[in-house]
Amino acid sequence: MVEKRKPMPVDQAIAKVMEFRKAGGTEVVSIDRCDGRRLAEPLYTTNPVPSFNKSPYDGFALRSCDTEQASRNNPVEFEIVEHVGAGHVPEKKLEEYQATRIMTGAQIPDGADCVAMFEICSEIKRNGKDFISLKRTMESGQNVVKKASEIGEGKELVRKGSLINPGVKALLATFGYQTVHVMKKPIVGIFATGSELLDVDAELEPGKIRNSNAYMIMSQIKRAGGDPHYFGKLDDELESSFQAIAESIDKVDFLITTGGVSVGDFDLMPAIYEKLHATVLFNKVAMRPGSVTTVTALQDKLLFGLSGNPSACYVGFELFVRPILQTFLMNDTPLLKRSKAILTDDFPKPNPFTRFVRGILSIEDGQVRVSPAGIDKSNVVTSLAFTNGLMVLPGGTRGYNKGAIVDVLWLDQMEGQTTF
């Protein structure tokens, strides 16, 4: 009576999904709205940096050849002929024994080839004119930041697919990108299935629970860079559920359903996939929670059938949906960042299948630690609220003791890795 399904190992299941990887479209947004998006094309320099010879200090620009004879016993005097602040262009070309008072970031005047800092100059006023006196020699090029010395024009600074953070945004502004080509967010549709579900604003009724998975998934989609489209709840009724799902597919890049993928009497998703003529990539994964996670493909569009159990739904999203959304966004390290961590508590459960344990990752003394967030029954409800990582306990292992080294997946990191 219970349909037999063959469980697929997690890494193979992820690889199956990733066979459908493709980059999404691009769009143009204002620099004001580009934060957290990914670049759709490399960021190139549009001018050399600096774009003119400039002074790195406040001081006096002058000709180094005029200082050749300068020494403690033989100070050399320069007449100040101009005063230039940053952003102002020097108008006077310096002649013999002339200097320009110049501020940090200002352009070096023609004729000058070095800048003497304030600290080594004595200022003198004589006959209504300003002079400085200098007691040491200067070298040509001293304290001058040469045009293009930092970088030339047309150079690639940041790779396509990079996340726009404050530093990247600074570069976009520096090089005049008032608009930015970014990757379009994948549109991810969501249906929550199950007649037991109530709307979030509904009073509780006997036998029912409020729909929390759809809200959780919407938040996970946003964290993964996607644009969630919630299509509502579906009752456990085949024809209407099929219709709603079939009609939604053209409106999205990916479709997620929660619930209905198991082998219970009211689990309709297998029948819906069949009616859609979708190809089943897998319908059982050798993992806990989330063993019933099902992924199917309709032409090149993936339909993710996540479990209705909140923890299994959460884990299923992060393992299978997030990486494919990240490839759509051109992240070249789309899989969750994986590292070792020191286990801070005993975890005595044996693991007949690969187990993903909700965990709290922290860093102490430069080392990653993980404490399981969901061991006790008492924190089943809240554990997802504190989860920022998943412990990966391989199938076939017995329990783990405090202090053991385990693998963990990072949920708050936007840069991951190329393989599971």
Add this chain to the structure above:
Amino acid sequence: MVEKRKPMPVDQAIAKVMEFRKAGGTEVVSIDRCDGRRLAEPLYTTNPVPSFNKSPYDGFALRSCDTEQASRNNPVEFEIVEHVGAGHVPEKKLEEYQATRIMTGAQIPDGADCVAMFEICSEIKRNGKDFISLKRTMESGQNVVKKASEIGEGKELVRKGSLINPGVKALLATFGYQTVHVMKKPIVGIFATGSELLDVDAELEPGKIRNSNAYMIMSQIKRAGGDPHYFGKLDDELESSFQAIAESIDKVDFLITTGGVSVGDFDLMPAIYEKLHATVLFNKVAMRPGSVTTVTALQDKLLFGLSGNPSACYVGFELFVRPILQTFLMNDTPLLKRSKAILTDDFPKPNPFTRFVRGILSIEDGQVRVSPAGIDKSNVVTSLAFTNGLMVLPGGTRGYNKGAIVDVLWLDQMEGQTTF
């Protein structure tokens, strides 16, 4: 001629700023728009979980007392009187040797006190009626998740000030929070000062650069949970700059200016602070970059005078502005997360003052590593784009070798610590 300023140690300067800590206001947002915000009040359970006795498996609900005599040689038969899916309420109270076919998550019918899983039951059809046969005893309460066994009503689940992540959002939905009280985003005003600045869409002109600091800071404000209000650029002209700044103060919770805080001839911020009668908390910090960072207070409002140098501006924001924005948002660990890290490259520069080096943090083998992002002149321009942390090298230290353990601050972590 150069004004003498007394440098304040970094930790003291941060403490001075944090003396002005205060929580901001609150507002109500839809659950659909609450991601990434911070809770303004604790999240309480509004019903027990589960809110009814429920089955954790697909199976048959029955009376355990009827199984007392069941054994391999003495199977006991039950008549199936009802079929209940999740979300449907059982209508029949079970009598002797009756059972209800029940799905995962469904409510246990009256009379029943246990659930026998499908796997241990044989189904029989006889005279048009459905029966099961059971060959083992069941205990009262077996496979029943009791009402309120996970958590009772009115319990605090998540603390006020917590960040709303996918797990917290799931809880909000579970407990019927269609609207959520969140902390208001601090409004942070920004002026970029300096006649050398061009708008981002302007053609380059001799002696000028495009304004990148304001865009960078806007992005940093967003990352820190704030709401940036950009007031534009100010030329190096005292009266107009003073007017613009004075008029902006009532419109913001905090004000940031970039540039103009040094002791150059066109650095107007010291004069503007004086004209505003603002109290200077400090105008020199014993650190590099950003030694000229100035913070003043006008009544209880802080004015941050960050350096015009991009790296110094970036560091100044993260050290001094971000923590106070986080306290406004009720984060009880507002200071940047600090940890040890293994240095992956030589860093030969000596550090007469505490130095904050732009770094790329990574995790390998469960340990934190940091590579300096801005050692070479060639990557001065791009280093901020790749920065996700800051190395903290104490003043008075010589260079560090590859493999040394150094302190680092994490920029992408939203939960930090209580002290610098």
